[in-house]
Amino acid sequence: MSALSAPARTEPAHAKKAAPKRGTDTPFRRRLPLLPALLFVVAVTQLPFVLTVIYSFQSWNLVRPGSRHFVGLRNYIDVFADSTFLGALLNTVVLTVVCVFFSLLLGLGLAILLDRKFLGRGVVRTLLITPFLILPAAGALLWKTTMFDPTYGLLHFVFGTDVDWLSEFPLASVMAQVVWQWTPFMMLLILAGLQSQPKDVLEAASVDGAGRWRTFTLITLPHLSRFLQLATLLGAIYIVNSFDAIFLMTQGGPGTASTNLPFYIYQRAFQGFDIGQSSAMGVIVVILTMIVATFALRLMFRAFSVQGGAK
DSSP, X not given: OOTTTSOXXXXXXXXXXXXXXXXXXXXXXXXXXXXXXXXXXXXXXXXXHHHHHHHXXXXXXXXXXXXXXXXTTHHXXXXXXXXHXXXXXXXXXXXXXXXXXXXXXXXXXXXXXXXXXXXXXXXXXXXXXXXXXXXXXXXXXXXXXXTSOTTTSHHHHHHOOOOOHHHHSHHHHHHHHHHHHHHHXXXXXXXXXXXXXXXXXXXXXXXXXXXXXXXXXXXXXXXXXXXXXXXXXXXXXXXXXXXHHHHHHTTTOSTTTTOOHHHHHHIIIIISOBHHHHHHHHHHHHHHHHHHHHHHHHHHHHHHHHHHHHO
């Protein structure tokens, strides 16, 4: 019997699989497993912020029972009229800009060195990453006792002077510790960018006779621009919230010479017990941080889209 005249095979009814219905795999069903994590994040971050906003419109001092009442925008007006707050704001800006700049500069130099092959590179890389793995509180105490002590510190041993660094140069001392803490983070991000650089482009530049400096400025640096922007953004977001170093090294002093916004908010809330004004300060800091972060993110996404479209 020929194949044309053979009867067609029929599968049993139970062997047929029902076609999947359209619309069952909706975006909501795909994101449903993330709902518990989203609810947890909202409960931990957004609800306290809402309460902070509510407290910022009230006058409430914990040492005076019954003093809680609605005052509107008076807390915000008092905050901007507070010279100590403005000084802390200036210290925060200086601390963030200087620490991010030097951390980025040192991280770039160390990443370029670690991108080369040499004996013991793995050990050196591990040692350079170690400061970032130390707890900020432990790092602050380490610098306070072993580096800046006017009698037994390493700076006293090296320079032979009895300078009390934490009293005479409080903000610079805190900056040194923060730069030491965050340079490995910058180094890791930039090193990832260097190692993702196409090798054939570098080889073509070498064949064309381009020197190391021209290769770095014309090829490597443009390639690293996205990584540098990301490192700057993340470093600024974290460094602007520095609290451990100031609390453990200088206590914001002498006077308010090294007081930044997180430490001043802590003083008003937990030492002055002024919940209303400290909440207003917190809301102002969050708003300013969001404005700067949004502006930086737009620039970074624009750089990513431009470079991605050029490929």
